[in-house]
Amino acid sequence: MNLTTHGGAGPGDHPRWGSRARLGLLVIDTDPVAEFEFQAMAPAGVSLNAARFASPRLPGSGEYGDAARTVAESPDIARGLDQLGRMRLDALCVCFVTSGFFGGAAFDQAFMRQASERAGAPVVSASDALVVAARQAGMRRPMLVLPPWFKPEIAQAARSYLAECGIETAATLRLSGGPRWEGVEPWRIWDAGGQWDVRPAEVYREVRRAMPADADGVIIGGSGLRCHEAVAWLEQDLQRPVITSNQASLWRCLRLAGVHADGIGCSRFLSEQARG
Template identity: 60%
Template sequence: MSFRPAVGWRARIGILVIDKDTVPEVEFQAMAPAGVTVHAARFASPRQHGSGSYGDDPARTVVESPDIAQGLDYLGRIGLDAITLCFVTGSFFGGLGFDDAFAAAASEKAHGCPVGTAAGAVRAALAATGVRRPFLVAPPWFNDLIATHALAYFQDAGLAPAGLVRYDLGPAWRDREPWQVWDANGQQEVRADELYRQVRTLLPADADGVAVLGNGLLAADAVAPLEADLGVPVVTSNQAALWHCLRVAGVPAVAAGYGRLFDLPMSWEKAAA
């Protein structure tokens, strides 16, 4: 950027958020360092209900879906430093190639602004923190098909997940189908303290880290307590996506109280080589 506005004078980050999800904006802005602002555009899911396919070219299908294409255009016109897609299921169904292909095509629509995906950021964050056997924690609105694709996505990336569990909303929600949980605003019932309790109770002995999947799963406030009490890195979709955006923007990713990921130096790749 050739100028630095009063709003977001340190960095300005754009996020693409699915329809009625309220969590990404809240968590991004809560974790963002001073002088960093977050700007959102919303979209309807480009995947038909019940479908596990985006066709022969998943990245192109997603980037050209009307709301996402328009969101990229609008966000790209306001001088942002980075944009991220808060839609991990797109990456899971699209496979490993989705992240880079989407980023390239999306950047063109965003007038050259760098674009990434939350799932790709989670992979990068796990690599940065040295996690090889993550315990995957999924939202209750992820059905079995999404969970299967999520496991395959991380396995194809060379990781060996120690298991996958869905956050349990409690007895009143257990008889509902995953899509019914989402439609009934189940994401509004997630509690950081309950997430902490469930992860601490269920963490497999061979897990060397935790990966909380889904940008709609409220998790930021549980990261530091879990890391302190379990002794392993904890990565969440929103935390990792913000971390990656800050790196792209050249802002030291310091967000006190949100996990060891933000304590890494900007040059962690060189240090790990």
């Protein structure tokens, strides 16, 4: 990367201010997790710049409508791409796997192409990043893990999306979220702030208990699900790769930006891939 692109900063100048790469995030309006996890995992010299967009699902409703098209045609997304695009970023990510799952692989690819043209930089979808990372890990039959606030229709869309991309799911686990949320409709968990209650230790325990013997890895979907701290424990105990939405998205953006870091979060797999 030509360092003069970002104001001439050298390797020792402001190591958290984008001297290696500048990345952009587009995050739904009430997601508190994506930026936190990206910041926690980003290597030194990589800066993050975020914009927000309205969720296609209205609070109190479980209906997403045509989520993929709504997000793709969102004025918030267009504004975010325009604004972030003027910031000379190296790559951007749309942190919302649900729209990709509902839209399907072909729609997802078309959206990324159009968004990249508008932003003037590569745009990654979280759903596509999961697939790219899973393929790199050699996954063919992983267990799919989803947040407590994903309803069955999203789980089915996720399985269909992965199948389109040649990945068969060995099993699907919807995390419980804890006793507080038993019997609560999935979307109401998010609306009531259930995302704040997720603890990586509980994610670890639930995934480990449910892991099928014939699964060759774990895919954890959901940009708003705090789980990156559990990855190293799971990979060590299961001896199989574990890929999360935010880790895969950051890894994909870094690769597009030409950054080969020593590690991405806690994932041994993504650490090895980042160096390659």
